[in-house]
Amino acid sequence: MNKLEELGWDYSVQDIEKQMIARVITVQKNSFRISDGNLEFIAHLSGKFLNEAIDSFDFPAVGDWVEVQKLSGERKAVIKRVLPRKSQFVRQAAGVKTEAQLVAANIDTVFIVNSMNNDLSIRRIERYILSTYESGATPVVVLTKKDECSLDKVTEIISQVEKVAIGVPIVAISSVTRDGIRDLLEFLPPKRTGALLGSSGVGKSTLVNVLLGKDVQHTKDVREDDSKGRHTTTYREMFLLPNGALLIDTPGMRELQLWEGESAIESTFQDVGLLVEGCRFIDCQHDTEPGCSIKEAIEAGKLSEDRFHSYIKLQRELAYEKRKQDQKAQLVEKNRWKRVFKDQKSKYKKRNIR
Numbered sequence: 001m002n003k004l005e006e007l008g009w010d011y012s013v014q015d016i017e018k019q020m021i022a023r024v025i026t027v028q029k030n031s032f033r034i035s036d037g038n039l040e041f042i043a044h045l046s047g048k049f050l051n052e053a054i055d056s057f058d059f060p061a062v063g064d065w066v067e068v069q070k071l072s073g074e075r076k077a078v079i080k081r082v083l084p085r086k087s088q089f090v091r092q093a094a095g096v097k098t099e100a101q102l103v104a105a106n107i108d109t110v111f112i113v114n115s116m117n118n119d120l121s122i123r124r125i126e127r128y129i130l131s132t133y134e135s136g137a138t139p140v141v142v143l144t145k146k147d148e149c150s151l152d153k154v155t156e157i158i159s160q161v162e163k164v165a166i167g168v169p170i171v172a173i174s175s176v177t178r179d180g181i182r183d184l185l186e187f188l189p190p191k192r193t194g195a196l197l198g199s200s201g202v203g204k205s206t207l208v209n210v211l212l213g214k215d216v217q218h219t220k221d222v223r224e225d226d227s228k229g230r231h232t233t234t235y236r237e238m239f240l241l242p243n244g245a246l247l248i249d250t251p252g253m254r255e256l257q258l259w260e261g262e263s264a265i266e267s268t269f270q271d272v273g274l275l276v277e278g279c280r281f282i283d284c285q286h287d288t289e290p291g292c293s294i295k296e297a298i299e300a301g302k303l304s305e306d307r308f309h310s311y312i313k314l315q316r317e318l319a320y321e322k323r324k325q326d327q328k329a330q331l332v333e334k335n336r337w338k339r340v341f342k343d344q345k346s347k348y349k350k351r352n353i354r
């Protein structure tokens with residue numbers, strides 16, 4: 001009996017046997033832990049795969065469906081190709097070299113997790129919602145640590161979040177009292193794949209444990225035999241919840257938050273950022289526009305012109321980097337589909353000959 005459906009499989013492919021499909025549940029450097037719903041396998045990439053792969057988008061990520069060749073008698077497999085993705089989460093690694101990195105694939109719902117007790121940033125939530133839509137998944141905002149807030153505060157925070165999360169469900173929860181957990185599970189029905197996104201300390205691991213009903217996350221005691229008789233420890237990145245939903249909690253998703261450059265600018269230039277928010281026009285160039293808070297602050301001596309200029313300079317650099325990355329990501333995606341198409345064409349040709 002094939003249990004792929006239990007891993008969220010809901011595609012129809014004609015040209016592969018189901019027996020040859022599996023889902024990636026953990027990615028380590030060069031090996032992948034995959035599951036077919038019945039058994040887990042340690043998998044490696046085929047030589048052909050390695051030869052043809054160009055960038056990180058070509059490689060399997062957590063959540064990917066892959067075509068594999070299972071090795072008989074062993075819990076091992078060879079990955080031959082990645083099946084087309086429904087959604088993909090990309091991390092923009094800022095630095096000298098710009099690189100868009102794939103962190104997870106085929107996520108249905110992204111839970112944007114924020115704690116209500118401190119440093120709740122509406123702008124961050126707004127950005128996460130954007131990245132979620134860009135990935136092809138659906139966002140849900142989760143506000144944690146409800147037990148630490150008064151009802152008034154909860155109501156106030158929700159109304160703040162609603163302003164940037166238009167049409168996005170908002171759920172307030174407590175992992176301590178379990179208040180709201182059932183509401184959250186409504187967005188995680190059986191066979192659907194969710195993922196957690198949010199800063200450190202907001203309560204993601206605690207939530208995973210509550211959803212699982214046991215302490216698994218971060219226990220790092222899952223042992224695997226790598227056939228050389230050596231034991232390595234790892235921890236899983238995709239969980240099967242008791243209700244049959246799947247939940248991805250990878251370090252990669254955690255780091256996605258985001259782009260160091262952006263958060264650096266936000267914390268270093270908090271004062272300027274606040275002023276900009278006060279400008280009358282959202283797209284104020286702080287030049288000749290009426291109601292510009294920046295100009296007012298400079299004139300009043302509250303903001304130095306130097307500081308404002310270094311802020312503008314950094315923003316420009318970041319915008320430039322981001323544009324470069326976006327273009328690269330687009331190109332990579334275009335080439336990938338070209339190859340997939342070519343691949344399929346050659347397959348059909350072969351089939352016609354037979």
Ligand SMILES: Nc1nc2c(ncn2[C@@H]2O[C@H](COP(=O)(O)OP(=O)(O)OP(=O)(O)O)[C@@H](O)[C@H]2O)c(=O)[nH]1
Nearest residue numbers: 144145148174175176199200201202203204205206
């Ligand atoms: N009062 C209260 N505390 C919570 C709740 N959820 C988590 N915490 C606490 O918040 C702290 C951080 O929780 P974690 O689950 O480790 O947060 P995380 O998001 O996984 O953080 P990283 O692992 O660093 O990414 C811990 O001390 C938790 O006990 C909650 O609902 N209510």
Ligand SMILES: [Zn+2]
Nearest residue numbers: 279284286292
């Ligand atoms: Zn302005």
